[in-house]
Amino acid sequence: MNSIESAVPPPRSYLDDGHSLRSWLFTHDHKRIAILYALAITFFFFLGGFAAMLIRLELITPAGDLLTADAYNKAFTFHGVVMVWFFLIPSIPATLGNFLLPMMIGARDMAFPRLNLFSWYLYMIGGLFTLAMLVLGGVDTGWTFYTPFSTMFSNGHVMLTVVGVFVVGFSSILTGINFIVTTHSMRAPGMTWMRLPLFVWAMYAVALVMVLATPVLAMTLSLIALERIFGVGIFDPALGGDPVLFQHFFWFYSHPAVYIMVLPAMGVVSELITAGARKRIFGYRFMVWAIVGISVVGFLVWGHHMFVAGQSMYASMVFSILSFIIAVPSAIKVFNWTATLYKGRIDFNAPMLYALGFVGLFMLGGMTGIFLAATALDVSLHDTYFVVAHFHYIMVGGSVMAYLGGIHFWWPKVTGRLYSQAWARFAAILMFFGFNLTFFPQYLLGYEGMPRRYHEYLPQFQVLNILSSAGASILAVSYLLPLVYLGWSLRHGPRAGPNPWRAKGLEWLTDSPPPTHNFEVTPVVNEGPYAYEDA
């Protein structure tokens, strides 16, 4: 058993360590910074969700009657920019990761607490630029900023958006550096690499991807900015420059960014499934190497976004094969989660329902990814709703489900309160159905040839679009529900106690909510993670 030897009275929790606004805005405590992040990304999530609602409302009818083409372009661009950079990328790492990483390895704080707070401020500054872009009239390039449209022709607020994303990129670089150094140098005695919870491994891998991919995005955006300001640049085809080079640079970041979004989700789900099934994870070492494998191979597949962009046939073949290969570690993870459930004593509590939802949706999203990795099939599916459905299954079905599952799992630890299981289960199930109703029809639409990013469509696509919009409204309700019952629990929920799930992991050894420095005495680790004995 891991143990803490302590006989002193419980210290003040981190939440009681100052109640002024100042005590929050100047905090160096990783737990408070996590909450600052959580508040900010929740705001951006609903803002991005509002843009999605406009999109789905527009698409109820084949004619472009609610939004003009221009307004529609701005809506989906805003939705993409906000959801990718201001919600999904920071979602699990900056909130759950910040809160849990030091606790899971038995540390008092991150290695660089001031840098941690600074990265939150960078996030907020980037967010302000993005809000300014919205208020001043938006931008119409799509979240991908493809040149030469973004550099030469777009008359939206490209500069503001680019600066916002550039700044928020530094926030994620600094978070990445902090995670890497914390995992390397802050582990408690006995916490060896092969005793790290998979969530920590996921955070470590995602930090590597953040640190190695984000600079490429930042430089590429700078090149776009200069091209817009001076009217010349290396992506300008008039000079012999190469717009496809931009796509290479952009996807060199943005494909690994997909793994920035999904690796943390995999980490969360591994914790949820072991705790919910009361079993050790099946094949711990395979899970670790699958995480590492995904983060490495994830850097080598970006070209599958450019099968129809004029890339050489041989490049496409290599990228296609590598994209098939990355399915292997992903499949290992799905099999191992399933094998962990086998003969487990499964408690269908709310976090577990979210985790199971994740596994199913991630599998559907991943399998359709295999379709798209096949060059011949991609030629007809590229830029259709099939692609939209595919990545929403990974990012919304996968990452958002896992994020909410994690929030539900660690909510008692973060706040010290229990919430209504009945409502939480209801929300999880509603979300699963709402999600599938929204996005499964989009697979069919894409397969039948409906292109993405248009505000009008042919009348034969209307039935499926109505289904999708109906699903989106259910999804919206299921996203709003947690705000209500989790908010209610803050004041009226019963006290949670240190370990309401009887889960393993160092974070459950300390009080809920934890004291400011997490542990009164540094814990000593003498066993691997997930040492569940009663299954």
Added chain:
Amino acid sequence: MSTESAMLAQQFDDAAQQREASALGMWTFLATEALFFGVLFAGYTVCRVRFPAAFAAGSRHTDMLLGTIETAVLLTSSCAVALALRDVQLGGRRVAAWLLVLTAALGLSFLVMHGFEYYSEYREGLIPGIRYTQQGPLAGPMQLFFCLYYFITGFHSLHVGIGVILLLVMARRTWRARFSAQYYTPLELSALYWHLVDIVWIFVYPLIYLVGRAG
């Protein structure tokens, strides 16, 4: 030992752990820097493979003499910062502080020389988007060379500028005996950063100044 324990942040158990963490943090940051510059070098490679003649022609417009002097200055400065660190590690203070000032001064002279280069290129009309007066068949793609030239050297000079400020701060702290043979982590990290600035230039110099002059 007093400086050492006074500098220990609460999240660390001991000075060794803190030093290890700080050094790893700096190395990770330097890895991101390699990728920042990596994008530019990749862009350079792609464009040069496509337009070798234009890149050779563009390179011949650069000032090789000044570029070479800049290289010598920067390498010398890297030597000076290494000597300063060594002096602090051996318990020195005054010599180290002056060596750091020398390093910063060399960095500053690098920037001044670069300023002269930019100015003469402006007069020759070699700056795309601002003043570009070149004619002929290579004039178009040669702009790609100059775009990259200004972006790479500009971004590098930004790093030199930050480094100069950092070194001056370190010189002041060294002079005030904030470091000792036991505790010199900030100085060591600043020196690491300065070496990176230097190493990047070792790649920039041949790509910009030498590449077109071979034939």
